[in-house]
Amino acid sequence: MINLQTELKESIIEQLNLEDMEPADIGNDEPLFGDGLGLDSIDALELIVLLEKDYGIKLTDPAQSREIFVSINKMAEFIEANRTK
Amino acid sequence: MNRGVAVTGMGIISAIGNNTEANYRSLLSKESGISFPEILNTTHKNIPVGEIKFSNKSLTEASELPKGHSFTRAALLGSIAIKEALEQSKVKIDAETGFISGTSVGGIDATENHFKEFTEGKTENNRFIRSQHPGFTTEKIAGHFGITGFVSTISTACSSGANAIMMGARMIKTGKLKRVIVGGTDCLTKFTLNGFNSLMILSDKHCRSFDENRNGLNLGEGAAYLILEAEEELKGKPVLGRIMGYGNANDAFHQTASSENGEGALLAMQEALKIAKLKTGKIDYINAHGTATKNNDLSESRALQRLFGENVPDFSSTKTFTGHTLAAAGALEAVYSLLSLNKQQIFPNLNFSRTMNETGLEPVTELKEKKLDFILSNSFGFGGNCTSLIFAKDEG
Amino acid sequence: MKAKIYINGISSISAQNLDSEANPVSYHKTIFPAISPNYKEFIKPMALRRMSKAIKMGITSAKVALSEAKIEIPDAIITGTGEGCKQDTERFLENLLDQDEELLSPTSFIQSTHNTIGGQIALNLGCKNYNVTYTQNSASLESAFLDAEMQLLETSENKSVLVGGVDELSEKITQFKSLDGQLKSVDIHNLDLLKEDSPGTITSEGSHFFTLSTEKNNNSYAEFKDVSIKNSIQPEKINEEVEIFLIKNNINAAAIDAVIFGNNGDNRYDHYYKNLQQNLFKNTTQLAYKHLVGDYDTVSGFALYSACKILKNGRIPSIMNLNSSTPKKLKNILIYNQYLGRDHSLILLSAV
Incomplete structure (x- = not known):
């Protein structure tokens, strides 16, 4: 069974069309936004949809997402604590 | 001397009334048009919108259209507003009458209804296949009024209507047209309601433009058009006001969001002042874009502070009455600006209670009587599109 | 005196390769895509990943047209697109209908607006100047040119304006054109399009950008003289309308060395062209071109691109010939287009 981190990386690559990337290219603690992977606010909205679709977590305020989408590890932590599916 | 381009007619339909007089009465009595969707066939019945409570059927009857017509809702709304504008200006439509309409999604309401039929290859409603493309809606309206000459559509998202007014004014000024109908139309659609919902910028309450606790916009629908005429065509006709200045600039910052310092907005306002040959101190009132999203209102406020410094003129957002009518917004707000000039009244910004921490700017919140000579109106859209128009009282 | 406007940079992405004369690409379909250049040479991967073909084609051809004219930041970006960003529109609309308005991802909505292409060009260049998008069916690019002309003539300052037209195919919405008679009911060979005597046409996609300036340089292709748009013209009045346009430009039909017609093999509407072919x-x-690149709202960009090359090179690709007449000189070219009998346009170009 693949772990949550790898699963997340795979869905992020697919959802955000990071065509030339492999899950191994994303570090677990690498910043997803800004200087790290370089995602932007549109990607953040896409990730909010992903949280709801795959894990049943509904965020209502996009500002909330900034603290969650820091890195793969932070996202995984949040998902483990709040997932409904 | 820059006398500006003369406006000789205007017409409007919005959630606060189906003609200019009805809109004016609502603005005076602070009566907002925000409600829950009843006509729009959406599952989001709990999202407040600025809906016009006429079905397509009653709009069709109002314009006396034949059975089996292919008018989109945007074309139906547009026809009602143009009819009013034409009656006021009494222009005759000839080969030198142009028509420039702003619309963002055109007739996608019809595409939503028939998309599945079309994918199944059904041809029964194939007269709506081209309706998705904005030019279709414009052409339906052109056909309805017998406009055969220059007809075009501008689609720059939420600044479309303002850009159509700007283009029309330039065509009059450069002598390309003698008279032109300009403005915008957009109806509520599932496409836009869900689009803005997916961006998480729709408010679940009545929108609170420029308030510290604003939490998003209300989507609206409407249409408004102006008749612009060349000076030599006026022949003593009453002039409602003049388009003195216009400017368009691009924020070139982000696909949907405005830059935090409001660069594009600032550049657009500066250009409009330059064209109008006016100093900032001459602006008596600003009809702001003021959508009530966190991002827009802060960015626009910063742009105002950068341009006007300590002396930001009176401003308000009439989107608190109508909702954000997308491509029609700039045109609706042009009508409100012209009304303000004629009545010498500033219409209030509803639902405001606390200034933003970042700017401390307070909009006009009650009807205000004031000497008004020059009004600036802002419209900003996706793709960084920023437009400012300056309207002036006619000096006769 | 009225300032002159020069076309100093041009670019084309279409269903033909740039050397279409020697080996025109042949298709046996009613819908065929444009040939993609390597977009990665023009757009960064992080930006490229979510772009539809219209945006990719638009940015790429905009950059080629600018670099030809040696302009980095134009004073205005004016775009024409008849059907806009259909791929994203289609994606968002389908998701909305299939998922009953729930759990929609915003990217395709953001990119569905018609001014996405112009906005993305601005974003890519970092250009904060005037930026407007026109969408009036087959008069979309021409509307953009009319605005560009005014931009250049309204001021005495030396300005450069980037103007272009883009349209893309999408899987379903383009296919709908076969349901209302816009497309031929059977597949045909594109190169035989003009021999057809049946309703409908063939369609494709593409992007054409032009850099306009009031200053001539040694790369100038042509002088842009005028553009005119008329929403509807009665069939019997077409010769008269064209003559009015020519008179306005102080020129007569005999001084036009070549006319590029928009014949698209649709026997319901090609009479507009045939009437001019047989009279004025x-x-x-x-000349004609839609047998090479199909018909779509901004396809007249290909005609304009071809006219620029013809005026600069002084010769006409034989694949474009509609009749056997050869011009004595190549000074003035007129382009006439319409679609389904509406949105008529005329463009006049002159050799530099």
């Missing part, structure tokens, strides 16, 4: 321009060199 009976003795003029007549």
